[in-house]
Amino acid sequence: MAAPSRVPSHEEQPPVDGDGDGDGSASLPSQRAGACGGDGAGIPVVDLGVLVNGAPEARARAIRDLGRACEEWGFFMVTNHGVTEALREAVMESCKELFSLPLEEKKEYMRAKPMDPIRIGTGFYSAVDAVECRRDYLKMFSHPDFHCPPNPAKLREIAMEYSNCTRALLLELTKAISESLGLAGDRLSEALNLGSCFQILVGNHYPVCSRPDEEALGFSSHSDHGLLTLLFQNGVDGLQVKHDGEWVLAKPLPGSFFVIAGDQLEIVTNGRYRGVLHRAMVGGRQSRMSFVSLIGPCLDTVVAPLPEMAADGRGLEFRGIRYRDYMEMQQSKAIDEKTALDVVRVQRQECLPSYEK
Numbered sequence: 001m002a003a004p005s006r007v008p009s010h011e012e013q014p015p016v017d018g019d020g021d022g023d024g025s026a027s028l029p030s031q032r033a034g035a036c037g038g039d040g041a042g043i044p045v046v047d048l049g050v051l052v053n054g055a056p057e058a059r060a061r062a063i064r065d066l067g068r069a070c071e072e073w074g075f076f077m078v079t080n081h082g083v084t085e086a087l088r089e090a091v092m093e094s095c096k097e098l099f100s101l102p103l104e105e106k107k108e109y110m111r112a113k114p115m116d117p118i119r120i121g122t123g124f125y126s127a128v129d130a131v132e133c134r135r136d137y138l139k140m141f142s143h144p145d146f147h148c149p150p151n152p153a154k155l156r157e158i159a160m161e162y163s164n165c166t167r168a169l170l171l172e173l174t175k176a177i178s179e180s181l182g183l184a185g186d187r188l189s190e191a192l193n194l195g196s197c198f199q200i201l202v203g204n205h206y207p208v209c210s211r212p213d214e215e216a217l218g219f220s221s222h223s224d225h226g227l228l229t230l231l232f233q234n235g236v237d238g239l240q241v242k243h244d245g246e247w248v249l250a251k252p253l254p255g256s257f258f259v260i261a262g263d264q265l266e267i268v269t270n271g272r273y274r275g276v277l278h279r280a281m282v283g284g285r286q287s288r289m290s291f292v293s294l295i296g297p298c299l300d301t302v303v304a305p306l307p308e309m310a311a312d313g314r315g316l317e318f319r320g321i322r323y324r325d326y327m328e329m330q331q332s333k334a335i336d337e338k339t340a341l342d343v344v345r346v347q348r349q350e351c352l353p354s355y356e357k
């Protein structure tokens, strides 16, 4: 299978059909009971075809809308992205097969530490989790070096292709995000050394609960450590994002991806585009799966706010930190909202002259 090295143009897109593995959309108890603030009707939608190939005026409008989506939500859907439904189904299916392998075949990866390139586990990092989260996961680093467990045998080729084309998509979005900030398209890429960006693929599986009428936490509230996260699910809803202080259920447009702004975007833009809090709920009678492709800066890059982003006199909101250190710190603790980002947040007093402290 040849890996596409670029995002296909609008015209080349396959027709959009279905969502995830085709089991149809299912609702959670929370939707029925209205336990979260909204059904996601207002979630912004970004058409990648227009960003890549649109006429200048349409493209400029799409870039403005993208900037607004980043600023107001830190979360949006992307359509016309060029990743085929067949590839999405294949990656989800092989991930499902991995979870159902005998324990013996997974054991080696279940002992792995946060910065080991392949990890299988439950919860967030079960060695330190405070609350039980009903989630199984597979994490594999896929760029700059590609890692993959040997079984199921088909996973390697499928995951490599998926990694390549979702990375191209995310880099294309990063370029447009850079422009939405009034910067050159390659500004973020150069500052973060995205030529050798870090990328991780994560498969999440949330088994059916013993009490399907109760809603439980599958993955507690957090922001992602990277720059941008791309996510799709198997047709079962459960992802919620915090917007204007309320949890909003994310219901995808057919065939679309969710894009989640991460902590590195917040640091590099000096807080203008914030990493969004999100969580996954479980409930109902169907197990849920989601598949994530996340990109971040080169692991050895020290990420700090761009000087242009602090030119308004606001001062720097964050101290610089090497992305590898940030990720290790975030992944080694129990996940808790944005506490990792708080570690690099500049306390306002630090900016004041000493006599004002």
Ligand SMILES: O=C(O)CCC(=O)C(=O)O
Binding pocket: 202, 204, 219, 224, 231, 238, 239, 278, 279, 280, 289, 290, 292
């Ligand atoms: O399963 C989901 O929808 C959320 C997963 C997630 O937030 C993550 O893997 O970081």
Ligand SMILES: [Fe+2]
Binding pocket: 222, 223, 224, 229, 278
């Ligand atoms: Fe996440």
